[in-house]
Amino acid sequence: MSLSLSRVASSALAGARIPHRERDAPRRRRALRVCALARGPIRLSANKKKKKLEKQRDAKSKDRESRKRDATLVDRVNDAEHEARRWLGQHFLIDASVVTDAVEAARLNEGDRVLEIGPGTGNLTCELLSRGANVLAVEKDRNLAEKLRKGLCVEHGEALRLVEGDFLKWDGLAAAFARTSPEQPRAKVVANIPYNITTDVLKVLLPMGDVFEDMIFMFQEEVAQRLVRDDAGGGDYRAMSVRVHYYSKPYYIRFVPPTCFMPPPNVDSCLIGFKPKEPHELLPLNGTENQFFTFVQACFAQKRKMLRNNLKAVCEENTMEGAFAMLDRGDKIRPQELTMEEYVRLFNFVRERAAESAPSSEQ
Ligand SMILES: C[S@@+](CC[C@H](N)C(=O)[O-])C[C@H]1O[C@@H](n2cnc3c(N)ncnc32)[C@H](O)[C@@H]1O
Numbered sequence: 001m002s003l004s005l006s007r008v009a010s011s012a013l014a015g016a017r018i019p020h021r022e023r024d025a026p027r028r029r030r031a032l033r034v035c036a037l038a039r040g041p042i043r044l045s046a047n048k049k050k051k052k053l054e055k056q057r058d059a060k061s062k063d064r065e066s067r068k069r070d071a072t073l074v075d076r077v078n079d080a081e082h083e084a085r086r087w088l089g090q091h092f093l094i095d096a097s098v099v100t101d102a103v104e105a106a107r108l109n110e111g112d113r114v115l116e117i118g119p120g121t122g123n124l125t126c127e128l129l130s131r132g133a134n135v136l137a138v139e140k141d142r143n144l145a146e147k148l149r150k151g152l153c154v155e156h157g158e159a160l161r162l163v164e165g166d167f168l169k170w171d172g173l174a175a176a177f178a179r180t181s182p183e184q185p186r187a188k189v190v191a192n193i194p195y196n197i198t199t200d201v202l203k204v205l206l207p208m209g210d211v212f213e214d215m216i217f218m219f220q221e222e223v224a225q226r227l228v229r230d231d232a233g234g235g236d237y238r239a240m241s242v243r244v245h246y247y248s249k250p251y252y253i254r255f256v257p258p259t260c261f262m263p264p265p266n267v268d269s270c271l272i273g274f275k276p277k278e279p280h281e282l283l284p285l286n287g288t289e290n291q292f293f294t295f296v297q298a299c300f301a302q303k304r305k306m307l308r309n310n311l312k313a314v315c316e317e318n319t320m321e322g323a324f325a326m327l328d329r330g331d332k333i334r335p336q337e338l339t340m341e342e343y344v345r346l347f348n349f350v351r352e353r354a355a356e357s358a359p360s361s362e363q
Contacts, residue, residue: 069096073123077262080121080147089194093123095260103127105216105253105273106188117167117191122152135160138167177211186213195220206247209276221268228252239300245340248274283344286351295347300335307335319353
């Protein structure tokens with residue numbers, strides 16, 4: 001290039017007529033370079049277009065597929081010809097993506113034992129069975145239980161066992177899921193139950209970490225947000241959060257809008273998981289678990305008040321001074337500002353002081 005430029009320059013200086021091709025050579029070379037540069041992005045954008053089209057086609061076919069799956073769920077609810085009973089929290093799942101996410105969150109393996117509370121018309125149950133799980137379902141509604149017995153139970157034989165009755169009154173739980181050897185995998189729980197019984201159901205299941213490993217629940221969104229956060233300090237941190245974090249590691253899975261149910265509920269929902277701690281992972285207590293939770297409940301007796309005021313009811317003045325010094329969180333702390341670990345330390349401290357000041361039985 002420097003050669004041709006110098007030839008052009010010297011010819012021009014000599015006043016000679018520069019040949020057309022030589023005069024235009026630098027411009028042509030520049031144009032070629034620009035074209036070469038241009039070709040790259042042009043090819044790239046063609047690829048992008050192709051990929052975008054493929055993605056759109058994929059999305060459309062997935063959309064068609066999931067609408068077909070949604071329709072199957074709606075059909076199953078309609079086929080039950082059952083009038084939903086609101087007092088039993090009957091909002092049946094009709095969104096296939098939610099059903100899939102709930103079941104996948106349980107990380108099922110072929111042959112896993114699963115407790116389903118409230119199978120209803122069987123949409124979650126069918127998905128669990130299709131993944132090779134052995135399901136034990138507890139349904140309170142007599143009409144729905146009857147339909148399940150005549151339908152899914154016949155279809156799936158031993159893979160599905162149905163217990164008709166109120167889960168909270170059922171005394172067969174421990175025996176039904178007892179492990180026959182330490183090598184046997186723990187069972188799993190999947191439940192879309194009425195929101196007004198979730199707390200009671202959790203009270204039963206959370207301490208069963210040696211029996212259940214994954215627990216997936218449908219929850220009211222607002223309540224789940226409170227339970228999952230361990231940010232003591234938020235005004236919504238309640239005694240139930242202490243219980244949940246003592247026994248498990250809760251985690252948020254996904255948001256579920258009212259349109260995913262038939263009939264739709266008035267509140268937003270979500271899937272939430274609880275990973276129960278095994279017995280050896282639980283923090284040691286200076287007393288029984290019941291005594292601990294009764295103590296925590298007393299600390300929250302009036303949650304707008306300072307912890308000091310609530311503690312007065314359960315411990316001596318000098319024990320309280322020692323407890324506050326041990327916690328080192330100041331005098332004005334409120335019940336919702338302590339973490340679960342701090343409640344365990346507080347409980348253990350108060351119990352230890354109480355034992356020290358009690359008259360010895362050997363005297
Ligand atoms: C929200 S519906 C869910 C039904 C189904 N699992 C679904 O996702 O489509 C709640 C189900 O729990 C049942 N149920 C309500 N209270 C119950 C209880 N205490 N014990 C067992 N089942 C209960 C209801 O009858 C209903 O079938």
